[in-house]
Amino acid sequence: MRRFHRKTAAALGAAVLMLGTAACGGGDDPTSDDSPSPTVSSSPTSSPSPTSDAWKKKYTPAQLKAYQDALARWTEYEQRSEPIWARGKATEAAANLFKEYFPSPFWQNQYKRLASYEQVDVKVSGTPGIYWSKAKSVSKDGGSVEITQCVDNTQIKVTQHGKPAKPVKAQQRPNLRTISLSKPKGYDWLIYGIEDASSGKPKPCKP
Amino acid sequence: MQALRVIAATVGLILSSLLMQAGPARADGGAPSCPPGQTPSQIPGGWICVVVTVPGTPGGTDTDPGPGGGSGSTVPATCDDIYTGEEVPCTDPNAGAWFPNAMNGAGCNAYMLQPQPKPGSPLWEGHDPSEGSVWGCDTDFANNGNTFFVPNGQGPTVVDPAVLAQRALGRMKLVTADAKIAPGPNFHTYINIDNWLWIPPEQWHTLNLSVSAGPTTVTVTAAPVRVDWNMGNGETKQCADAGRPSTPGMGESAKTTCSYAYTSLTNPDGDTHTVSAQLVYAVTWACTGTCLTPSGDLGEITAPAGQTTSIEVRQRQTVVTH
Numbered sequence: 001m002r003r004f005h006r007k008t009a010a011a012l013g014a015a016v017l018m019l020g021t022a023a024c025g026g027g028d029d030p031t032s033d034d035s036p037s038p039t040v041s042s043s044p045t046s047s048p049s050p051t052s053d054a055w056k057k058k059y060t061p062a063q064l065k066a067y068q069d070a071l072a073r074w075t076e077y078e079q080r081s082e083p084i085w086a087r088g089k090a091t092e093a094a095a096n097l098f099k100e101y102f103p104s105p106f107w108q109n110q111y112k113r114l115a116s117y118e119q120v121d122v123k124v125s126g127t128p129g130i131y132w133s134k135a136k137s138v139s140k141d142g143g144s145v146e147i148t149q150c151v152d153n154t155q156i157k158v159t160q161h162g163k164p165a166k167p168v169k170a171q172q173r174p175n176l177r178t179i180s181l182s183k184p185k186g187y188d189w190l191i192y193g194i195e196d197a198s199s200g201k202p203k204p205c206k207p
Numbered sequence: 208m209q210a211l212r213v214i215a216a217t218v219g220l221i222l223s224s225l226l227m228q229a230g231p232a233r234a235d236g237g238a239p240s241c242p243p244g245q246t247p248s249q250i251p252g253g254w255i256c257v258v259v260t261v262p263g264t265p266g267g268t269d270t271d272p273g274p275g276g277g278s279g280s281t282v283p284a285t286c287d288d289i290y291t292g293e294e295v296p297c298t299d300p301n302a303g304a305w306f307p308n309a310m311n312g313a314g315c316n317a318y319m320l321q322p323q324p325k326p327g328s329p330l331w332e333g334h335d336p337s338e339g340s341v342w343g344c345d346t347d348f349a350n351n352g353n354t355f356f357v358p359n360g361q362g363p364t365v366v367d368p369a370v371l372a373q374r375a376l377g378r379m380k381l382v383t384a385d386a387k388i389a390p391g392p393n394f395h396t397y398i399n400i401d402n403w404l405w406i407p408p409e410q411w412h413t414l415n416l417s418v419s420a421g422p423t424t425v426t427v428t429a430a431p432v433r434v435d436w437n438m439g440n441g442e443t444k445q446c447a448d449a450g451r452p453s454t455p456g457m458g459e460s461a462k463t464t465c466s467y468a469y470t471s472l473t474n475p476d477g478d479t480h481t482v483s484a485q486l487v488y489a490v491t492w493a494c495t496g497t498c499l500t501p502s503g504d505l506g507e508i509t510a511p512a513g514q515t516t517s518i519e520v521r522q523r524q525t526v527v528t529h
Contacts, residue, residue: 104500105318105345120245122255139327146329156252165253166239182324192324192343193354198250 055134066142067135070181073189074147077101078127086125090115103190121161129155131174131207144182145189150174150205153197168197176203309344310353317342319499320354321369332356369503371425372492375418376505379429382410383513386436386484389453395477395519401466402518404436405450406484410513414488424496427505429488435509438467439480439517469520477521483512 056064081101084094094114098107117124129152136146152174158165180193197203238247241256248257306317320341324330330341334356344353389403396402411434417426436444450465472478490505 103324103343104321105343106320109345116257117255120255120257122250124250124252126252128251137329139325141325141327143325144328144330153251158250158252158255160255165255166237167253168249169237171249171251171253180328180330182328182330184322184325187322190322190324192320192328192330196251 059135059138063135063138063140063142066183067138067145067147070145070183070189071133071147073101074179074181074191077191082125082127084114085117086123088114088117088121088123090118100188101191103184103192106192122165123159125157125159126155128153128177131205136178143184144180147179147181149177149179150207151177151196152207170202170204171197173202174205174207176205306342306344306355306357309342309355317344317355319357319367321500330354330356334358368423368425368492368494368498368500371418371423371494372427372503372505375416375425375427375492376429376490376508378418379414379416379427381414381429381488381508381510382412382431382486383511384410384434384484384486385514386482386512386516387450387452388482388516388518390518392517392519395521396469397521397523398469398472401463401468403450403453403463404434404444404446404465404467404482404484405452405463406434406486406513408449408452410486411449419496423494423498425492425494427490427492429490429508431486432489432507433487434465435485435487436465436467437483437485437512438469439482440469440478442467472520472522475522477519479517479519481515481517483515485512486510 059067080097084091084097090111095107095111098110101107102110128149131150131152133147133149136148138145153171154167175197177194177196179191179195181189182192183189237254238249239254239256241247245256245258247254249255309317320330320343323336323341326336328341332355339356339358342355342357384406387405387407390396411431413431414429415426417424419425431449432447434446434449436446438444444465444467446465448464451461451463453461453463469478469480486509488508488510490508491502492505493502494500
């Protein structure tokens, strides 16, 4: 990973963040309805479901199996990447991990984001609590899956220069996030998209 | 004119970014004050301060918004850094093809996704893979239209560098290693005695070969990583280097990095084994010019064996005296 120009990468990552913020279109939405405070502290290793399993009826057993596999792969990534974000160092090991889970150029993007965090001494530890997960879509052959999760971002601890980051108001409520995965021929499940509270208008959800 | 369009788009992007950032900060009232040169940004878990960078221009490309979807066609003559606008090698992680309509019109430098998502993925936007390909911005991913479908003929008309790399590898003349062993064919060894193994030192070297197709050039590099020895008795030995040649007059204390001891005989009068060596290369490639992806890895490739040698192994005789 030495070939990445650290300064350039960090600058790019910072710009990414800037654009990401801009894309929020308001970040916190003070007019949103208040949702109950998270009371469920779910481990990301669990696979909580929405209160109703009605969504499963639209899928075949094979599609549901694909969903479970994709969800397991995503969960595995969150667990394995957590120490990397917590350490906040753009290392070769981090790049290698991103390569395992993302296609190009997204693994590079993740690396650049990490480099930008390193530049401003940001460390992100923990993973969101997960209230429930469900399939937003599963392709006919089960090769592509979109997962919707209702998450508790308050379980993520962010520090900058060793001090806790100011919480984002909208993130104090449960929010939806969507993860897109696909399993190209010859590959394991790869992550093609993550859309969370920071990458668009927050979408509150009910635990 | 092109430059003006690009500058206008970039200024617009900067202004819109700054204005939109001011929005959440005011509405929330929770955005932190940041040191000069930094700006608040929210990520899952809280607000952080990030370095403010002024994007440059997406120069070096002849942009022409495409007719369909959220993409635009572009045929880059060179690769440019998306933020500084300076020409950079296409292997630079910031280099790519500029798609003016991506990211909801903000534009982005994008690469074709490698690997492509499976057919049927929503990322294909309902298209069949035969109709085109899915691209992704190198700025961030999965946010509001930064992956998009590009119809055939509307993306950069370049060859997949991975395909070129395979072609280059096919043309590369890998070294067929000549096996050497001490003692050589004119003498014999005994069981449980270390026998030196080596290949001529000049055979251990890195190979490079470049192949071009249009504006794309791929250089394949094959670096030797080990020698796989076939000892002729069904066993193999791996050595991490070429070994050290054995020469007459070497003292008993001489050391080698690669040796092998036969431990048994099938014929009590002695066995003769044919010994061969194969160089194993780690093969990587780098792309210059117009590149869909900057670099890649072809894994390990084993070269064919060269000249073989032989060794006779005998049982050490015990002399009993009374």
